[in-house]
Amino acid sequence: MEAPLGDDVFGDDPTVNRLQARAAEIFGFEAGLLFPSGTQSNLAALMSHCQRGEEVILGMEAHSYRYEAGGVAVLGSIQPQAIANRPDGSLDLAEVEAAIKPDDPHFAKTRLLALENTISGRVIKRNYLEQAIGLAKRRNLATHLDGARICNAAVALKTSVKELCAGFDSVSACLSKGLGAPAGTVLLGNSSLIQNARRARKILGGAMRQAGVIAAAGLYALEHNVERLEEDHRNAEALASGLRGLGLAVEQHTNMVFVQIPPESVSALAEHLKQQEILVLPGARMRLVTHLDVDAAGVERALSAFRAFHGASAPAGRQARSR
Ligand SMILES: Cc1ncc(COP(=O)(O)O)c(C=O)c1O
Numbered sequence: 001m002e003a004p005l006g007d008d009v010f011g012d013d014p015t016v017n018r019l020q021a022r023a024a025e026i027f028g029f030e031a032g033l034l035f036p037s038g039t040q041s042n043l044a045a046l047m048s049h050c051q052r053g054e055e056v057i058l059g060m061e062a063h064s065y066r067y068e069a070g071g072v073a074v075l076g077s078i079q080p081q082a083i084a085n086r087p088d089g090s091l092d093l094a095e096v097e098a099a100i101k102p103d104d105p106h107f108a109k110t111r112l113l114a115l116e117n118t119i120s121g122r123v124i125k126r127n128y129l130e131q132a133i134g135l136a137k138r139r140n141l142a143t144h145l146d147g148a149r150i151c152n153a154a155v156a157l158k159t160s161v162k163e164l165c166a167g168f169d170s171v172s173a174c175l176s177k178g179l180g181a182p183a184g185t186v187l188l189g190n191s192s193l194i195q196n197a198r199r200a201r202k203i204l205g206g207a208m209r210q211a212g213v214i215a216a217a218g219l220y221a222l223e224h225n226v227e228r229l230e231e232d233h234r235n236a237e238a239l240a241s242g243l244r245g246l247g248l249a250v251e252q253h254t255n256m257v258f259v260q261i262p263p264e265s266v267s268a269l270a271e272h273l274k275q276q277e278i279l280v281l282p283g284a285r286m287r288l289v290t291h292l293d294v295d296a297a298g299v300e301r302a303l304s305a306f307r308a309f310h311g312a313s314a315p316a317g318r319q320a321r322s323r
Contacts, residue, residue: 003216007209008034009202015212019219020186026222027171028162029188033197034215035206038063038148041172041185043071044200046112048193049142049169052077055108056144057099059085062116063146075204079108089119090128093135100139110139116146117164121256123153126164133167143167148174148185152254155229169193175218178232178255179225180292184218225292229255235290235299242303246310257288269309276305 006013020032035041042064046056056072058065060082064072072078083095101107113136117124129145136143145168147153147161154161165171170189175181187197201207208214232255240252249260261269263284270282278301281287288302 001213003212005210005212008211009207009209013210013212013215015219016215019215019222022219023173023186023222024188026161027165027173027186027188029165029171030190031194032186032188033194033201034208034211034218035172035185035187035201036183036208036214037206038146038172038174038176038185039068039071040201040204040206041187042068042144042146043076044197044204044206045144045170045172045187045189045193046072046078046114047076047200047203048189048196049112049144050076050078051111053079053108054111055079055081055101056112056114057081057083057091057096057110057141058114059083059089059091059116059119061085061089061119062114063148064114064116081108081110085119088124089116089122090124091115091132093131096132097135097139100141110141112142112144114144114146116148118149118153118156118254120258121149121152121253123156123254125157126159129164130167142169144169145171147171149178149254151226152178152229152233155226156233156254161226170197175221178229178291179218179221181214181217181221184214186218228292232290232292232294235294235296236288238296239288239290239299239302242299243306246303246306248306255290257290259286259288260284261286269306272309273302273305276301278302278305 003015008016016034023032056078065080065082072080081099083091100110133143150161150173154164170193172187175184236252236255236257240250240257243250243259251258266282
C-alpha cells in the first residue's frame with residue numbers, strides 16, 4: 001500500500017522497475033517485464049518469438065496449449081505443434097526433432113520450442129533441459145520456459161532458478177500461486193525480446209498504470225517466499241501419505257497431490273470438502289495443492305475431512321450419511 005508509484009505504461013513506476021530489475025538479477029537475464037497473469041506472459045513471449053504463421057513445438061499437457069483457451073492460435077496466429085508428454089512431463093527429444101518442419105512453403109516455419117517446469121507439479125531436471133536447449137540451438141529454434149512454478153522446481157532440486165533457467169531465451173515465472181502474491185507474473189529475456197514483449201503486452205491489454213501495488217507484493221514474494229516452498233512440499237508429502245493410508249491411489253509431486261476418486265463420488269466429496277473450507281480441483285483425478293496458507297494443521301484438517309467422507313473411523317451406519 002505504501003509502494004512509490006508511477007505510470008508503468010510510460011515505464012516510470014519505480015516499484016515495477018525495481019521488481020523487473022530484481023527478477024532479472026535473480027533469474028540471470030538482461031531484463032524483466034511484469035504481466036498481470038501467467039497466461040498473458042506466456043502468450044506475449046510466444047508472440048515475441050514467433051511471427052504470424054510460424055510454429056511452436058510444445059507438449060499436449062502444456063498450460064499454453066491446453067489451458068489458455070487456444071490463445072496462441074486465436075490471438076497469436078501461431079501454429080501449435082503439440083507432442084505427447086511422457087509420464088515424467090518431458091517431451092521425447094527425438095519426437096521434437098522429427099516435428100521440426102523443413103524449410104518448404106508447404107509448412108509453417110518452426111521457430112520455437114516451449115517447455116514447462118514444473119509441469120503438473122513434476123520437476124524437469126537440468127540435464128534434460130540442457131539436452132533440449134542443445135537440440136533447439138542446433139536446429140536454430142528459440143526456447144521458452146513456462147516457469148509459472150519454476151521456484152518449486154528449483155527448491156525441489158536444491159538449486160537456484162538462475163541455474164535451472166540458464167540457456168532459455170525466455171522464462172515466464174508467476175509471483176502468484178506458490179509464491180503467494182495476489183497477482184503478477186514476470187517474463188525474463190534479453191532486452192530485445194523484452195522490448196518485443198512490451199509491444200505484445202500492449203496489444204493484449206496488459207500494460208497497467210500504477211502497477212507498483214502489484215509489483216510490491218511480487219517483490220516481497222520473490223524475496224521472502226521462495227525457500228519456504230520446501231514446507232509446501234513437505235505438507236504435500238504428508239497429505240499424500242495420509243491419503244494413501246486411507247487406501248486411495250495417490251500421486252504427489254512438489255506441492256501437488258492427485259487422488260483417484262471413483263467418478264460417482266467426485267461431486268459429493270468436493271462438496272463435503274468445500275463445506276470444511278477445503279477447496280480442490282474436482283475430477284476423477286482430484287487435485288489438491290498446498291501453499292503458504294496451508295500449514296501442517298491444515299493438512300490434518302483435510303485428512304480428517306477425507307476420513308469422515310470415507311467413513312474410515314465411523315461405524316457403517318454413519319458412513320452412508322456422511323456421503
Ligand atoms: C504452468 C502454468 N502456466 C501458466 C499458468 C497461467 O497463469 P495465470 O493463471 O496467472 O494466467 C498456470 C496457472 O495455473 C500454470 O500452472
